[in-house]
Amino acid sequence: VTKLPGDVLALPAGDGRWVLMNVFTRTCLGVDRAMFDLLGWIAQHGEDLPGPAFPERRFPVWAIEWFSNEAGLLADPTRYRRDAARWPESEQLTAEGAVERLKRHFLLIDDARAYEQRFAPKTTLADWDHVGNFHQQLGQHLMLLQRVDPNKWWLAQKFEADFVRVRNTLYKAVQEHSLRGYFSRRFSPGADVVDIGCGTGFYSNLIAGAGARVLGVDPSRHFVDIARQHAAPGARYEVLPAGSPGGLDSIPTASADFVFMSDALLFYFVPATPTQVADLDVLMRDIRRILRPQGSFISVEPHPTYWLAPWLGDVRRPFTVLTEHLTRAFSVTPTIAQFIQSVTQRGFAVTWMDELRPDPAFAEIDERAFHFARQFPLWQLFEMTPRSSTA
Amino acid sequence: MSMSTSAPAAKDAVLSFLRSRGAVPNGDAQLRQFAYLDQGILDSFGIVEMVTELESQLEVRFSPGDLQSSEFRTVGGLIDLIERLRREQARD
Numbered sequence: 017v018t019k020l021p022g023d024v025l026a027l028p029a030g031d032g033r034w035v036l037m038n039v040f041t042r043t044c045l046g047v048d049r050a051m052f053d054l055l056g057w058i059a060q061h062g063e064d065l066p067g068p069a070f071p072e073r074r075f076p077v078w079a080i081e082w083f084s085n086e087a088g089l090l091a092d093p094t095r096y097r098r099d100a101a102r103w104p105e106s107e108q109l110t111a112e113g114a115v116e117r118l119k120r121h122f123l124l125i126d127d128a129r130a131y132e133q134r135f136a137p138k139t140t141l142a143d144w145d146h147v148g149n150f151h152q153q154l155g156q157h158l159m160l161l162q163r164v165d166p167n168k169w170w171l172a173q174k175f176e177a178d179f180v181r182v183r184n185t186l187y188k189a190v191q192e193h194s195l196r197g198y199f200s201r202r203f204s205p206g207a208d209v210v211d212i213g214c215g216t217g218f219y220s221n222l223i224a225g226a227g228a229r230v231l232g233v234d235p236s237r238h239f240v241d242i243a244r245q246h247a248a249p250g251a252r253y254e255v256l257p258a259g260s261p262g263g264l265d266s267i268p269t270a271s272a273d274f275v276f277m278s279d280a281l282l283f284y285f286v287p288a289t290p291t292q293v294a295d296l297d298v299l300m301r302d303i304r305r306i307l308r309p310q311g312s313f314i315s316v317e318p319h320p321t322y323w324l325a326p327w328l329g330d331v332r333r334p335f336t337v338l339t340e341h342l343t344r345a346f347s348v349t350p351t352i353a354q355f356i357q358s359v360t361q362r363g364f365a366v367t368w369m370d371e372l373r374p375d376p377a378f379a380e381i382d383e384r385a386f387h388f389a390r391q392f393p394l395w396q397l398f399e400m401t402p403r404s405s406t407a
Numbered sequence: 408m409s410m411s412t413s414a415p416a417a418k419d420a421v422l423s424f425l426r427s428r429g430a431v432p433n434g435d436a437q438l439r440q441f442a443y444l445d446q447g448i449l450d451s452f453g454i455v456e457m458v459t460e461l462e463s464q465l466e467v468r469f470s471p472g473d474l475q476s477s478e479f480r481t482v483g484g485l486i487d488l489i490e491r492l493r494r495e496q497a498r499d
Contacts, residue, residue, distance in 0.1 A: 141451040142444050144475045159455050161471050289451070 017062045018115065018126040020055055025337070027328065029100045035080065036123045037096065039326065039337045040135065041147055042346075043121040044096040046078030046103055054114055058124065066111040075114040076106040081121065083157045085150075085324075088173035090186040090394065092385065094326040135345050150324055150348050151288050167238070171216070179216050179242050189378035190389050191278070195316065196222060198397070202314075203228040207273045210306055212258045212299075213280030217243030217251060223276065224250035231267065233258060259284060259294040264302040275303045278316040285350040285358075300362035304402045313364060313400040319371065320349040322392035327384060334388045352396070359400055368399035417489040420464050421482060424457050431482065439483025467492040 027035040029046065036051070037044045054075055057066050080097040097103055109117060118124040125131045138148035141156055148156070158164045171179065174187055182188045199219075203209065205227030211220040214232030216239050224230045225248055233256040234240050243253040257263035284296040303313050318324075321338065324347070329335040340346060350358065356366055371393035379386040422438075425431050429448030432438050443449065449457060462468055467489055469479075478484035 140444050140447075140449070141454045142474065142479065155451065159451060160458065160474055163455070163459070291450075 018058055018124055019062065020059060021122065021125050021131065024123050029098075031100045033078070033100045033103070035096050036118075036121070038122040040339050041122040042095050042326075043123070044081040045117065045121045045123055046080040046096070046100070048076050050075050051077070051114065054111060058115070066115060070111040073111060074108040075111065076108055077114065077117055078103045078106050080104075083153070085154060086157060086162065088185055092327050093324045094328065147345065149286065149346055151286070167236075175216065175218070180246050182218065184381055186374065186378075186385055186389055186394060189374045189381070189386065190372050190394055191316070193375035194372040194395075195219060199223050199226045203274065208271060209274045209276055210267060210272045211276045212303070213277055214243060214253065215239045217246060217253055219276065219278055220251045220253070221246065221248035224248040228274075233264070233267075257293065258302065259296070259299045261295070261298055263298070264306065267306050269305050270308045272306045273308055273311050275307055275311070275313045277314070279318065281315050281317050282349045285354065286348040296358060297362065300359065300364070304363055307402055309402070311401070312367070315398045315400070316372075316395055317355075318349050319393050319396050320347065320351050320355070323349065323394050325392065327388045331384045332387050334384070334391055336392060355398070359398075363403050364400040365403050366398055366400050370397045371395070372397060415464060417465055417486045417493070420461055421486050421489070424460060425482065428453055439481065441482045442480050443482055444480050461489065465489055465493065467496055
């Protein structure tokens with residue numbers, strides 16, 4: 017029976033146009049009010065084909081769906097072209113053609129069981145039958161459809177070409193803005209800091225700028241080479257595979273006042289690739305060993321609820337829709353409870369938590385992004401200290 | 408794009424690539440139905456390599472729709488798809 021799934025929203029797009037969005041599959045189609053006649057007819061008649069009821073009728077549709085995180089991990093994740101004035105030319109479809117197109121975007125379904133079975137991990141890079149999680153979708157889009165190297169893409173979406181400055185996106189407006197202030201308050205001159213998963217060393221250099229002595233480690237030689245080229249005074253870099261047994265053995269025991277990690281711990285909960293080595297037990301044991309008794313482990317991670325949640329509503333009065341929490345199919349982050357349980361079970365006590373806020377000046381750069389991030393935090397920060405004995 | 412006369416046959420190029428990565432059936436009927444993507448003989452990079460290598464060797468370009476088609480999933484479907492693309496793209 018052909019039916020409109022309960023997962024579809026209709027959002028006004030201006031100019032008499034609407035966006036139909038399946039919030040679970042994150043698929044969209046631009047339509048106008050004619051489509052609501054068709055949907056109303058289908059809701060009433062179910063399995064019957066609508067063609068004879070609309071013999072001469074044409075239904076305009078606009079192909080507005082795109083993988084909007086292609087523009088960046090912190091870009092608007094809502095997956096449709098917002099500006100109706102810049103939508104592509106409409107296609108004028110017959111009733112049958114419109115039904116077929118709606119089904120392609122999961123705005124109509126005729127097999128509820130097959131539809132439900134789509135919500136599973138992708139089995140290969142070329143698996144289009146399963147929705148998969150965000151990283152699987154991103155990898156498929158970048159590698160297979162755009163033919164882009166994900167590592168090069170990651171650098172390009174985050175940094176300016178010099179790798180020294182963060183692009184003026186939410187990375188800069190929320191993460192860099194918040195952490196600059198936090199680092200200057202938190203790290204006293206002479207403190208020893210280890211930045212695990214330092215990437216190209218951007219935050220290691222900022223921490224060194226606050227007067228600390230920083231060792232940045234990352235498994236990627238390419239990233240560490242870049243980090244070394246731009247190392248700030250007080251920062252040094254090593255290629256070390258955190259999360260694998262013995263990976264951090266070259267860092268002396270009780271040698272750090274702080275261990276810092278940013279945008280790296282999520283991979284210990286949801287692996288990015290099937291062959292990834294990231295053992296949380298190994299990592300947390302190493303962090304305990306490296307830290308001095310009064311030391312702190314600081315973790316800045318994407319917010320488990322709001323990162324990648326669609327940016328809906330008015331520019332200045334946003335809302336979002338959540339489709340999952342405890343059972344995660346799309347998300348690649350642990351819940352807050354999973355995170356806290358994971359670290360407390362491994363010998364740490366959580367001593368502080370914060371949710372990062374954007375720089376008010378960013379409202380001039382991207383008003384929608386600013387208002388969304390101001391209401392719905394995109395990163396969270398935890399401070400943890402080793403307990404004297406593990407419970 | 409014009410089709411080079413020196414480009415190899417689609418079947419040879421597809422089989423050569425897949426055989427270099429793992430076992431594929433010998434019988435012709437079985438081979439055509441062989442769903443190589445579901446057999447785990449290609450990892451993510453293997454799939455990307457296959458696409459870029461076939462495009463370069465056979466002078467075709469797969470569209471997103473081609474990569475998402477059911478044809479792309481089996482050996483026979485992939486060969487037919489490439490032959491169709493070569494005919495279509497040779498005309499462009």
